[in-house]
Amino acid sequence: MDWRDHIDSDPNVIGGKVRIKGTRIGVAFLLELFGAGWTQEQVLESYPHLTVEDLQAVFAFASETAEDVRLLPSQRSAA
Template identity: 35%
Template structure:
């Protein structure tokens, strides 16, 4: 994350593709190969890293049961 790139939002290394975008595409049931076709600068490892980042981020969060 760099405050000068995409407003500090987490991005895939060396790109301006946000982790959020990748996760939203996965959440919309896009296949990894479809995401890679949409974004040729990405690699399958980048998508795995996005998932790992999200899991690590959520592991540090505290949720309040409403």
């Protein structure tokens, strides 16, 4: 799957955030829903204009772009 078929960014829509094409639904928002425990079925029921392919594209995008992220070691002190 090429996520570019489903995801884009427009500076005039939701502040240029990455989104599902033709919608105002941001990729980060959808990832937050999944991170909060939503299922694919719940997302599709709540946002019926989205498709399974749109959601697959979200994860393909996240997977590809996660390769560019580097986290710094935790600064937490041992308690």
